[in-house]
Amino acid sequence: MEGRADVLSVRELEIGYETGRGLVRAVRGVSFDLGDDESLAFIGESGSGKTTLGLSLVRLLPQNASIAKGEIAFRAASEEVLDLTTLDDEDLRRFRWEECAMVFQSALNALNPVMRIRDHFADTAKDHSETNGSLKGRALTERATECLEMVQLDPGRVLGSFPHELSGGMRQRVMIALGLLLNPRVLILDEPTTALDVLTQRAIIEVLRTLKVEHRFAMIFVSHDLSLAAELADRVATTYAGRIVELGEVEQIFYHPRHPYTVGLLDAVPTLAGGQQELSSIPGSPPDLIDLPTGCKFHPRCPYATDKCREEDPPLIEVAPAQTAACWHWEKVGSDWEARGGEIHERDANRA
Ligand SMILES: Nc1ncnc2c1ncn2[C@@H]1O[C@H](COP(=O)(O)OP(=O)(O)O)[C@@H](O)[C@H]1O
Numbered sequence: 230m231e232g233r234a235d236v237l238s239v240r241e242l243e244i245g246y247e248t249g250r251g252l253v254r255a256v257r258g259v260s261f262d263l264g265d266d267e268s269l270a271f272i273g274e275s276g277s278g279k280t281t282l283g284l285s286l287v288r289l290l291p292q293n294a295s296i297a298k299g300e301i302a303f304r305a306a307s308e309e310v311l312d313l314t315t316l317d318d319e320d321l322r323r324f325r326w327e328e329c330a331m332v333f334q335s336a337l338n339a340l341n342p343v344m345r346i347r348d349h350f351a352d353t354a355k356d357h358s359e360t361n362g363s364l365k366g367r368a369l370t371e372r373a374t375e376c377l378e379m380v381q382l383d384p385g386r387v388l389g390s391f392p393h394e395l396s397g398g399m400r401q402r403v404m405i406a407l408g409l410l411l412n413p414r415v416l417i418l419d420e421p422t423t424a425l426d427v428l429t430q431r432a433i434i435e436v437l438r439t440l441k442v443e444h445r446f447a448m449i450f451v452s453h454d455l456s457l458a459a460e461l462a463d464r465v466a467t468t469y470a471g472r473i474v475e476l477g478e479v480e481q482i483f484y485h486p487r488h489p490y491t492v493g494l495l496d497a498v499p500t501l502a503g504g505q506q507e508l509s510s511i512p513g514s515p516p517d518l519i520d521l522p523t524g525c526k527f528h529p530r531c532p533y534a535t536d537k538c539r540e541e542d543p544p545l546i547e548v549a550p551a552q553t554a555a556c557w558h559w560e561k562v563g564s565d566w567e568a569r570g571g572e573i574h575e576r577d578a579n580r581a
């Protein structure tokens with residue numbers, strides 16, 4: 230995108246978890262940039278390192294995790310570029326929420342059951358009182374009201390409620406509203422719709438779309454569900470075994486995928502015409518991140534695998550302008566996909 234200023238630049242990030250069994254290589258050589266009004270989705274099967282990546286961007290990794298290598302550069306509102314891998318605790322505390330907020334995967338249970346929603350806003354503001362000294366009393370109520378309205382909740386009803394008085398979808402919106410309180414530039418959402426029923430998922434997607442289009446937040450979504458990316462993302466990264474295996478604009482990923490894993494994820498998305506019956510998952514299971522396969526990590530499950538794949542791990546290769554894929558045989562994968570395209574539409578048309 231021309232003229233876009235990047236708010237976040239990640240380079241060659243490696244994150245491991247120390248465990249009794251060995252080092253879990255959860256994030257491997259991840260690089261990407263995020264434009265200041267862009268939304269980027271990381272999509273991959275469970276265990277592909279998505280949550281670990283999200284946590285590293287707000288530096289909230291568990292004790293046994295360490296960033297072995299790489300850079301995370303964040304351009305703050307002041308235009309100062311912060312290196313998140315070396316920020317001290319005080320600066321980190323300020324950075325979280327004020328520059329970058331994350332809505333966690335377990336958000337539905339993250340609210341304190343004995344605190345009214347109003348007090349959750351007050352607590353968050355208080356933690357940041359040195360830099361947001363004015364955010365208390367009336368100003369706080371006004372800002373909380375604004376944030377709740379941004380997620381299409383009725384502040385009059387919600388502020389005085391306890392979490393158990395709200396539905397799952399409403400609590401998820403409260404978590405998003407709390408994330409917005411200190412006006413961060415980047416919002417990270419980990420599986421924002423996963424635990425919700427289909428209708429509530431739709432409502433949350435609408436909320437996020439409004440935040441993106443009207444309020445122009447930069448967002449990072451993390452999900453196992455590729456269809457969420459179709460609704461919300463400008464660009465999509467598919468992740469496998471801790472690394473990005475394909476990255477491109479949303480249309481490129483959906484209409485012209487060049488990596489067999491992306492194709493597998495697309496085949497698992499239920500089509501409108503086919504409904505749930507069309508769901509197929511990729512055969513086999515994700516690799517052990519302590520003892521990774523040789524060569525391309527996807528080779529044990531890949532229908533295109535050759536000897537070269539078993540021996541050499543492919544780098545990300547430019548397959549089209551602004552689209553990269555880590556596959557030795559991307560041209561064949563692409564031509565098969567394009568050849569199949571007509572068939573899929575015909576099949577869907579027959580079912581419709
Ligand atoms: N605290 C932890 N200690 C050890 N391993 C972990 C820990 N958290 C996650 N992992 C492992 O790291 C890998 C990536 O996990 P995660 O980032 O949660 O993936 P995703 O969000 O894509 O499901 C998995 O193999 C998971 O078991």
Ligand code: SF4
Binds near residue numbers: 490525529555
């Ligand atoms: S490099 Fe080989 S094994 Fe890996 S995704 Fe491409 S074809 Fe499959």
Ligand SMILES: [Mg+2]
Binds near residue numbers: 279281419
């Ligand atoms: Mg996760």
